[in-house]
Every structure is written in C-alpha cells, then in structure tokens.
Amino acid sequence: MRTRGFPPPDTDPAGAGALLSVDGLVKQFPGVRALDGVTLSVRPGEVHCLLGQNGAGKSTLIKVLSGAHTPDAGMIRWRGRPVAFPTPLAALRAGLATIYQELDLVDGLTVAENVFLGHERSRFGFSLRTKGNAEAAALLRRLGHPDIAPGRPLGTLPAAGRQIVSMARALSYDARLIVMDEPSAVLDAGEVDTLFRVVRQLTADGVAVVYISHRLDEIRQIGDRVTVLKDGRTVAAGLPARTTTTAELVRLMTGRTVEYAFGERAGPARRRELLRVNGLGRAGEFADVSFTVHSGEIVGLAGLVGSGRTEIVETVYGARRPTTGTVTVDGRRLRPGSVRAAVRAGLGLCPEERKSQGLFGEDPVYRNVSVASLARYATAGFVAPARELAAAARALTDLDVRPGDPRRPVRTLSGGNQQKVVLARWLVRGCRLLVLDEPTRGVDVGARTELYRLIRRLAADGVGVLLVSSEIPEVLGLADRVLVVADGRVVHEAPAADLTEADVLDLVLAERDTSGWQRANQGHSAVVPHDRSEEPT
Numbered sequence: 001m002r003t004r005g006f007p008p009p010d011t012d013p014a015g016a017g018a019l020l021s022v023d024g025l026v027k028q029f030p031g032v033r034a035l036d037g038v039t040l041s042v043r044p045g046e047v048h049c050l051l052g053q054n055g056a057g058k059s060t061l062i063k064v065l066s067g068a069h070t071p072d073a074g075m076i077r078w079r080g081r082p083v084a085f086p087t088p089l090a091a092l093r094a095g096l097a098t099i100y101q102e103l104d105l106v107d108g109l110t111v112a113e114n115v116f117l118g119h120e121r122s123r124f125g126f127s128l129r130t131k132g133n134a135e136a137a138a139l140l141r142r143l144g145h146p147d148i149a150p151g152r153p154l155g156t157l158p159a160a161g162r163q164i165v166s167m168a169r170a171l172s173y174d175a176r177l178i179v180m181d182e183p184s185a186v187l188d189a190g191e192v193d194t195l196f197r198v199v200r201q202l203t204a205d206g207v208a209v210v211y212i213s214h215r216l217d218e219i220r221q222i223g224d225r226v227t228v229l230k231d232g233r234t235v236a237a238g239l240p241a242r243t244t245t246t247a248e249l250v251r252l253m254t255g256r257t258v259e260y261a262f263g264e265r266a267g268p269a270r271r272r273e274l275l276r277v278n279g280l281g282r283a284g285e286f287a288d289v290s291f292t293v294h295s296g297e298i299v300g301l302a303g304l305v306g307s308g309r310t311e312i313v314e315t316v317y318g319a320r321r322p323t324t325g326t327v328t329v330d331g332r333r334l335r336p337g338s339v340r341a342a343v344r345a346g347l348g349l350c351p352e353e354r355k356s357q358g359l360f361g362e363d364p365v366y367r368n369v370s371v372a373s374l375a376r377y378a379t380a381g382f383v384a385p386a387r388e389l390a391a392a393a394r395a396l397t398d399l400d401v402r403p404g405d406p407r408r409p410v411r412t413l414s415g416g417n418q419q420k421v422v423l424a425r426w427l428v429r430g431c432r433l434l435v436l437d438e439p440t441r442g443v444d445v446g447a448r449t450e451l452y453r454l455i456r457r458l459a460a461d462g463v464g465v466l467l468v469s470s471e472i473p474e475v476l477g478l479a480d481r482v483l484v485v486a487d488g489r490v491v492h493e494a495p496a497a498d499l500t501e502a503d504v505l506d507l508v509l510a511e512r513d514t515s516g517w518q519r520a521n522q523g524h525s526a527v528v529p530h531d532r533s534e535e536p537t
Contacts, residue, residue: 017043018043018077019079019176019177020076020077020078020079020096020177021040021042022038022039022040022041022061022075022076022077023039024037024038024039024074025038025039025061025071025074025075026038026073026074027060027064027071029412032403033232035057035060035064035071035074035232036057036232036233037232037234038057038061038232038233038234039234039237041238042210044206045203045204047203047208047211047222047224047241048208048209048211048225048227049210049211049213049219049222049226050210050211050227051213051216051219051228051249051253052228052253053230053253053416055403055413055414055416056230057231057233058181058212058229059414060232061229062098062179065085065091065098065179066091066096066098066179067086067088067090067091068088070084071084078094078095078096079176089118092173092175095174095175095176095177096175096176096177096179097170097173097178098179098181099163099167099170099178099180099181099183100181101181101182101183103162103163103166105117105165105169107154108153110154111149111150111152111168112136112137112150112151113132114154114165114169115132115165115168115172116135116136119172121135132150133150133151136168139168140168142171142205143164143167143202144201145164158191158305158306159306160187160191163183163187163195167198167202171207176207177208178207178208178210180210180212181212182214183211183213184215185441192218196221199211199222211223215471216246216249216250219249220241222241223241223242224240224241225238225239225241226240228252230252230253235252262456262478271295272295273292273293273295274293274295274330274346274433274464275292275327275328275329275433275464275466276292276327276328277289277291277292277316278290278328279324279325280312280316280324280325280326280327281322281323281324281325282311282315282321282324283323285308286485286488286489287324287489288324289312289490290325291483293433293464295432295462295463296461296463297464297465297480298455298456298467298478298479298481299464299465299466299479299482300467300475300482301475301483301485302475302476302483302504302508303484303485303486303504304470304486304508305470307485308485308489309437309468309485310468311488313349313468314351314437316342316347316435317347317349318334318335318336318337318339318347319349321336321337322336322337327342329342329345329346330345330346343372346430346432346433347432347433347434348372348425348429348431348433348434349426349434349435349437350435351422351437352437352441354415354418358422359410359411359421359422361411362409362411363409364406364410365405365406365408366392366396366407367392368425369392369396369406369425370388370391370425371425372425372428373428374388389406389407392406392428393406398424398427399427399454400420401417401420401421401424419439419441420451423439423451423454431463432462432464433464433465433466434464434466435466435468436466436467437468438468438469438470439455439467439469440469455478472504472505475496475504476496476500477496478496480496481493481494481496482504484508486507486508491507491508492507
C-alpha cells in the first residue's frame, strides 16, 4: 500500500530480509533519555518478543514506531526503506499497526464500525453499512472468528472478543506488522490460548507480530525471538525464545538475579476481624458471597476473568451498590454503594483499570498520591502544597517509583510505575484494609518482587489485604486464605497452603461446565487451560 510521503514497499537492500529494522534510535524528554541507541530487527512472519522492566523504554519505542513520537536520532527502515512516520495514521496506512493494552475501541459502536473506525466505508458522505459489515465479516473469518457478528454492539463482547476486533481493525489497513502491548493482560487462560491461535494464523500469512508481555511463560510459548531493553538500551537482540532460560532473561532485564520471593506468611497469631461480608449479591453479577478479612491477613480471590471477582471487590468498596447483603468494617455496617463511607472506614482500592479508574492522567504524580488525603494538608480550606508534595515524595521513594520527580504528569510514567502511584495514595492515607485488584498487571519481574515484599510488610504491620489476581500462583503465593470464585459464587474456601494451581483450575472449570458461563459468552470459543506446571523455566 502506498502512503503519501513514503517510499513503496521494497525488500531490504542489505539482504537481511528484515521487515522492520531500527538502528541507534534516540528519544529525549526533559530530564529523561528514554531511548539511548535502541536497535531492533523484525522479520516477516515471526513473533518477536520485546522484554524489559517498566521504564526500560518499551512504551517509548512503540510510540516512536507508531508515529506518536518523533525520534531525535537514529534510523527506522520499513520494508527496506528509511521512514519517519509523522502520525499514527501514516504508520497504519503503511502497514504498521499497534494494539495497546487499553484498547482504543468504542463500546457504543458496532463491531464493523470499530473495525473501520477512521476509514469508514462510505460514499458521498453516506455510510455503506452492508459493505462494511461484509468486509468486517471477511476479516473476522480470516482470524478464525466467523461467529462474531459485525452488527453486534462492541460493548457486549468479552475481553477476548475485543482483542479480535482490534486485530481485524489492524488487518483492515493491510497491516504487515502488528505490535501487541500486553495483549493477554485481561484474558483468562482459555482466552490466551485462543489469542495464541490467532497470532499463529497471522504469522502463517506472513504478518509479523511484536509481542510485549511481562509473563515469561507466554514468551516461550508464542515467541520466535526476543529482544531485551534496559535503561533505554538494547542489551540483547534476537535471542531464541524457546531455549533462553527465564533466569537469563531476568538477569538481562534487571542486571541481577531475581527470585519470585513471596515472603514468609505470618504465624497464627490472634487477629482482629476488620471486614465481614455477609450474603452480598448484585443482580446478574454475583450472589450470596460471604467472607471475612482479619488484621494482618491476606485473603485472595482466585478465578477466571469474568468470574465476578472484580464486581465483588468493587461492591465491597462501595463503587457498586449491592442488591442483597451487608459489608461491615470494625463491627459497623457500611452504607451500601458509598465509596466515601468505605474510605472513611479505612478501605482503599487499587482498581483493575488504573488509567481509567485510578489516575488523573494530566495531573502531577504528587496530586494523584495525595488526592485521597487532601484534608490533611489544608488550612482554612486551602491546601499547603509543600506539605502535600513532601508526603507524596516520601511515598514515592518508599515504593521506588521511577522517575522519582513528583511533579511529572502521571501519564508520562510506565504502567508499572503508575500502579505504584495508586498504591502510594493509600499508603499516605494510612488505610487499614487494602483491596488490590490485579496489583501486578503490567509490572515487570523486578518490581513484582518489590510489590510482594511491600504487601507482606503491610500485612505484618496489621493491614488487612483483599487480593484479586488472574495469576493463580500469585494468589497462592501471597494469600493466607483463598476464596475460589466461579460464575459469581464462592465455590471453595481454604488456606492457601492447602491448594495447588491444579486444584483451583479444577474447581473453576468444573463450576463453569455446569453454569451459564458459556451461555454468557456465547459466540466465542474457549479452550480449556492446560497445566503448564511442566513447562521449562
């Protein structure tokens, strides 16, 4: 496809056969050198995995490749010719598409309208709906999903379906390379298998995929080669994905050997009941949920995406109003559906979707930290900025947020550091009960261990923790007690030490097979998660 201002497709004149090659790429922001001579080479039809800690430069590299940022130095060659994409639309039209972790789709539009968003099928200003639906259906068939109706409202699709629509949108521009940023972050194990099947179909057609994930087991399953970034530099390029050990990848990313240390569980000391949930339910989402959380205890909710975990903890926090049941903190019943009442009682929430639900993107980091505690820094109704800034700075130092400048807009931080900012908010507030919904999503291997230690430290100080994670080993490793959730119900409760990953999967899959889960996700294939315990590490 010809793009105005860019040369036509061509083979690599150097004979290397690269679809995309990057050499010596540099990008400087005020006070930060985000990219410092990055190199990358991607071949047609391969899955090239891009790894690195938060702040390593992955997000900046993606934005440069997609035309959102202009590099300060270096060369980008696309299909053998030097390019400098001035806008994301120019990159798309040239055949380089990016699917971000937070999908840029519109719930109120149909599937077909989202597929052709920005280059609608129309004539003389009139929408050609039949033509658009037919072309969208052809793209969905190519991706192995003829069951997704082009006229279906996008908002009715589960997370896996939305990913497929994003890929169809990329292919509608005749994409030859698709960058996928944490594509599995909101998918359960079966949906990840479906995603991998679609990726393999794309690469079989010659489409290249740059795959970014912090889940190293996924890299080994889907990847062909790996490039590792650290501190804005390429520290390893073109490593074989299936044979490079996890230990070596971690060493390259962090400069040291990192163990997934969950820390020691607290002993069976007498604990005070902080939270009691009794018969909690919300019509159409979950029903008859009861449990307790004690001071110094970590209680985990394990289950598949869509099982009702997030809806349960958001209702406990007051962000959703229950239809039945009660939430009691320190013996006092909370007003249903009131976040203010929950916060005043000592609850804090780190939400699943930090960008849309937990952060004010244009505000500075310190304001995002202090927003739940502004009254502490106010005199006669006016906030004292120096006190506010000092408190935030201490919390950022404690969590090793990078860069550590509290005045930076929070949107300029990497995903993992943004997650730390949300956690810092509640540390400053001094919450007695923390609700952590996917606290390590998008967080690199080094920072995960730091977060695990922090969560353990909070529990040792008497804070109660209610933890939700899609990674079952994380729940089992951190929690003292685990509630297994399936189809909106708690189907099992046991000490974490008495459960294995296979036990949890058996429970949720057995419940799903006898429930309405498949009816609720009608029209989307689901593959039973396989036991990965014997995969190489």
